[in-house]
Amino acid sequence: MGDYVDSDDDYDYQDSDEGCDDEDDAVEGIEDDTEIVARGPSFKVITKESILAAQREVMHKVMDLLWLNAHHARTLLIHHRWDVDKVTELLVENGKEKLCAEAGVPTGNHNNDIPNLPSSVGCEICFDDVSVSDATKMECGHIFCNDCWTSHFIVKINEGKSRSIRCMDPNCNSVCDDAKIKALVGARDPYLAQKFDRFLQESYIEDNSRVKWCPSVPHCGNAISVDDVKLCEVECACGLQFCFTCLSEAHSPCSCLMWELWTKKCQDESETVNWMTVHTKPCPKCHKLVEKNGGCNLVCCLCGQAFCWLCGGATGRDHDWTTIFGHSCGEYKEEFEQKSQRAKIDLHRYMHYHNRYQAHLDSFKLESKLKESIQDKISKLEERDSISKDFSWIVNGLHSLSKFRRILSLTYPFAYYMFGGEIFKAEMTSDEKKMKRELFEDQQQQFEGNVERLSLLLEENFDDYDGERIKDLRARIIAVFKSTENLCRNLYDCIENDLLGSQQGTVHKISPFSIPDIQRIGLKEPLQQWHS
Amino acid sequence: MIDFARVQKELQECSRDIESSGIKVSPKSDSLARLTGTIPGPIGTPYEGGTFQIDITLPVMGKFEWELKDGYPFEPPKMQFATKVWHPNISSQSGAICLDILKDQWSPALTLKTALLSVQALLSAPEPDDPQDAVVAQQYLRDYQTFVGTARYWTETFAKPSSLGVEEKVSKLVEMGFPEVLVRSTLESAGGDENLALEKLCSG
Numbered sequence: 192m193g194d195y196v197d198s199d200d201d202y203d204y205q206d207s208d209e210g211c212d213d214e215d216d217a218v219e220g221i222e223d224d225t226e227i228v229a230r231g232p233s234f235k236v237i238t239k240e241s242i243l244a245a246q247r248e249v250m251h252k253v254m255d256l257l258w259l260n261a262h263h264a265r266t267l268l269i270h271h272r273w274d275v276d277k278v279t280e281l282l283v284e285n286g287k288e289k290l291c292a293e294a295g296v297p298t299g300n301h302n303n304d305i306p307n308l309p310s311s312v313g314c315e316i317c318f319d320d321v322s323v324s325d326a327t328k329m330e331c332g333h334i335f336c337n338d339c340w341t342s343h344f345i346v347k348i349n350e351g352k353s354r355s356i357r358c359m360d361p362n363c364n365s366v367c368d369d370a371k372i373k374a375l376v377g378a379r380d381p382y383l384a385q386k387f388d389r390f391l392q393e394s395y396i397e398d399n400s401r402v403k404w405c406p407s408v409p410h411c412g413n414a415i416s417v418d419d420v421k422l423c424e425v426e427c428a429c430g431l432q433f434c435f436t437c438l439s440e441a442h443s444p445c446s447c448l449m450w451e452l453w454t455k456k457c458q459d460e461s462e463t464v465n466w467m468t469v470h471t472k473p474c475p476k477c478h479k480l481v482e483k484n485g486g487c488n489l490v491c492c493l494c495g496q497a498f499c500w501l502c503g504g505a506t507g508r509d510h511d512w513t514t515i516f517g518h519s520c521g522e523y524k525e526e527f528e529q530k531s532q533r534a535k536i537d538l539h540r541y542m543h544y545h546n547r548y549q550a551h552l553d554s555f556k557l558e559s560k561l562k563e564s565i566q567d568k569i570s571k572l573e574e575r576d577s578i579s580k581d582f583s584w585i586v587n588g589l590h591s592l593s594k595f596r597r598i599l600s601l602t603y604p605f606a607y608y609m610f611g612g613e614i615f616k617a618e619m620t621s622d623e624k625k626m627k628r629e630l631f632e633d634q635q636q637q638f639e640g641n642v643e644r645l646s647l648l649l650e651e652n653f654d655d656y657d658g659e660r661i662k663d664l665r666a667r668i669i670a671v672f673k674s675t676e677n678l679c680r681n682l683y684d685c686i687e688n689d690l691l692g693s694q695q696g697t698v699h700k701i702s703p704f705s706i707p708d709i710q711r712i713g714l715k716e717p718l719q720q721w722h723s
Numbered sequence: 724m725i726d727f728a729r730v731q732k733e734l735q736e737c738s739r740d741i742e743s744s745g746i747k748v749s750p751k752s753d754s755l756a757r758l759t760g761t762i763p764g765p766i767g768t769p770y771e772g773g774t775f776q777i778d779i780t781l782p783v784m785g786k787f788e789w790e791l792k793d794g795y796p797f798e799p800p801k802m803q804f805a806t807k808v809w810h811p812n813i814s815s816q817s818g819a820i821c822l823d824i825l826k827d828q829w830s831p832a833l834t835l836k837t838a839l840l841s842v843q844a845l846l847s848a849p850e851p852d853d854p855q856d857a858v859v860a861q862q863y864l865r866d867y868q869t870f871v872g873t874a875r876y877w878t879e880t881f882a883k884p885s886s887l888g889v890e891e892k893v894s895k896l897v898e899m900g901f902p903e904v905l906v907r908s909t910l911e912s913a914g915g916d917e918n919l920a921l922e923k924l925c926s927g
């Protein structure tokens with residue numbers, strides 16, 4: 192349990208009966224046709240309410256491991272970016288004392304109350320004598336007046352150093368007790384004390400390489416924690432699927448770099464600019480862009496100026512097919528034609544991939560609207576037969592369709608960069624490239640065909656069907672789902688092994704193929720009904 | 724706000740042991756927020772014999788209005804050399820100092836005197852890996868002899884108001900018949916030492 196997250200069910204540390212469903216399945220020994228194969232790395236959604244609990248869980252591990260109090264455990268964890276494994280490793284390597292000293296956890300045994308001190312203390316900061324009740328001794332043993340401590344804390348909090356405020360003694364590395372900080376600052380500025388508390392809490396997310404805020408806008412308030420910081424895609428409870436590495440929307444099988452380039456390219460006017468240079472030229476007189484309209488190289492602007500299409504120079508109007516009288520520009524001709532030819536090819540290539548990418552994106556949007564109409568059909572059926580049946584197979588089928596559809600759309604920008612442009616230029620000979628491209632396109636087309644079949648099945652008007660036909664539809668959906676999934680996996684195999692596997696370095700690592708929750712909540716239950 | 728009571732006490736303390744430390748701090752005007760510190764160049768360094776003046780500005784208060792009391796000493800004093808000095812961690816242009824205790828390693832328990840002592844220690848022990856002045860640092864690492872010469876020359880020129888001024892030395896040597904450009908470069912490579920420069924000029 193815990194290796195996937197149900198998007199409707201927030202991760203919650205208080206919930207102690209997690210895992211029961213799983214056991215039930217196991218106990219009943221359900222026959223399971225859809226094999227559950229290796230998924231992507233596991234992750235959890237941490238809601239605003241559970242941040243504290245999540246943080247406490249990690250702290251408890253360290254408290255138990257090292258016999259530390261909560262404040263010391265937190266200091267140690269902040270120092271090591273909440274990496275318990277690292278703390279454990281360093282404990283074995285260096286021992287507790289060194290581990291604590293380096294992180295600023297006071298190790299000495301200094302009693303907190305000050306019974307055997309004189310009634311007044313000379314503060315070494317303000318040089319005043321203050322009564323013991325107006326001074327505070329930190330765990331490291333250093334004592335200063337409350338006023339000075341408070342000022343010091345306020346300066347540090349405002350400097351953004353709430354998470355490791357050190358003692359004022361210049362030779363003391365120890366981090367001050369957060370409870371004392373809160374109490375002293377709170378007496379002067381309650382609002383800042385609250386902020387301090389929040390900063391400390393957020394450290395668990397912001398200083399933690401295994402946890403990141405969900406990048407949703409407006410922010411849903413959740414964070415995602417992964418077990419392994421390996422490249423992966425995660426899904427927040429708010430529905431946003433994103434890449435844990437670059438925090439943009441899920442983009443596998445494109446690598447983070449490809450996706451960055453692609454989104455830039457799509458936004459960029461550069462393609463349009465490219466088109467303009469191919470198809471228009473500025474008039475040498477009024478500088479408006481003029482489109483070439485005829486076959487010959489003389490173009491005329493609306494302002495009346497005639498000019499040469501090849502070099503853009505102003506000319507007279509007398510011309511024939513090959514020359515404009517009194518004008519010669521032969522020397523530029525070749526270069527210009529080469530350039531415009533190249534731009535044309537680049538543009539066409541981009542358009543080819545972008546059109547397909549866009550088409551699947553459009554289908555994706557349309558299909559996400561199917562959810563409602565499917566729900567309507569279910570209600571109708573239930574009304575007709577006056578019994579409620581389990582239709583999760585079709586709802587989940589739709590869910591998987593949207594995942595397949597997204598992957599499919601992303602295979603186009605992937606191919607755009609894989610088989611053209613600069614990124615892999617040096618890595619393949621053109622023969623190699625051609626062969627690999629054909630292999631890839633073959634897989635892509637098969638996958639594409641199945642995605643369309645799945646889409647058609649999910650659009651069927653099953654609200655008129657009788658029991659037999661519904662059973663039949665379910666069987667067909669399950670069959671197509673399985674073959675689509677296999678094809679998708681094959682495509683990923685091809686990408687990971689045949690295409691990217693031979694590349695050097697890690698720049699083009701992609702998130703592995705995973706359909707997180709669909710296999711178990713999706714097609715498992717209907718299958719048991721199907722067999723029963 | 725600056726804790727002026729503390730600054731007063733610091734000034735008293737400092738003037739008490741001026742004999743032993745050689746370190747002086749005095750207010751520039753009637754405000755205690757702007758002061759001048761004076762440190763002797765450490766013995767056995769190219770700064771030996773020089774007296775270096777440092778402009779000190781005490782931070783008045785934080786960026787936020789509720790930080791009423793939180794200027795100096797909760798934030799570090801700003802220090803800058805007023806005397807020109809050739810050193811990898813001090814800007815030869817502005818006199819800005821690159822020293823951790825004047826930045827994030829500041830502690831309110833440090834004082835102006837301890838800070839000036841640290842600046843003095845920096846003069847004895849440059850850290851060219853964390854330079855303020857890249858040109859000086861390069862020279863320090865690649866051509867230590869030239870670095871020492873230049874540093875000594877700058878000390879002679881800028882940190883010893885009582886000694887013979889450079890211009891006077893230059894005109895003296897020019898009067899002896901050496902070209903001015905050569906005189907200046909030789910004088911600089913001799914660390915401002917007039918006699919050494921003359922020797923070099925004669926032999927070269």
Ligand SMILES: [Zn+2]
Binds near residue numbers: 315318339
């Ligand atoms: Zn005090």
Ligand SMILES: [Zn+2]
Binds near residue numbers: 329358359
């Ligand atoms: Zn301490």
Ligand SMILES: [Zn+2]
Binds near residue numbers: 412429430
């Ligand atoms: Zn979210």
Ligand SMILES: [Zn+2]
Binds near residue numbers: 438442
């Ligand atoms: Zn990414």
Ligand SMILES: [Zn+2]
Binds near residue numbers: 475493494
């Ligand atoms: Zn025109």
Ligand SMILES: [Zn+2]
Binds near residue numbers: 485487
């Ligand atoms: Zn024509």
Ligand SMILES: [Zn+2]
Binds near residue numbers: 500521
């Ligand atoms: Zn022309």
